[in-house]
Amino acid sequence: MNRVELALQQRKQSILTANENELLTSIAYATTTGVIKKSNAKQYSSRFLGELRDNGIVIIKPKYAANSEWNFTLTDPGVLTDEN
Numbered sequence: 001m002n003r004v005e006l007a008l009q010q011r012k013q014s015i016l017t018a019n020e021n022e023l024l025t026s027i028a029y030a031t032t033t034g035v036i037k038k039s040n041a042k043q044y045s046s047r048f049l050g051e052l053r054d055n056g057i058v059i060i061k062p063k064y065a066a067n068s069e070w071n072f073t074l075t076d077p078g079v080l081t082d083e084n
Contacts, residue, residue, distance in 0.1 A: 040062035
């Protein structure tokens with residue numbers, strides 16, 4: 001891999017990490033809404049999305065959403081039990 005390709009890959013990873021950190025911050029401070037919407041221009045790694053799903057967050061990708069945005073529906077914490 002040449003230096004340009006490496007630099008482009010690192011930039012893409014940096015953008016993904018920034019998007020994911022921003023979303024995690026939104027989730028952490030979501031106190032009045034159960035749905036977080038993000039621009040369809042945002043990208044997230046499949047591993048990150050899998051971790052969210054594994055932790056009870058429902059994800060609707062922009063191409064399937066009525067508003068053409070990412071929709072992340074948070075689980076009501078009162079619904080979760082030790083068995084979930």
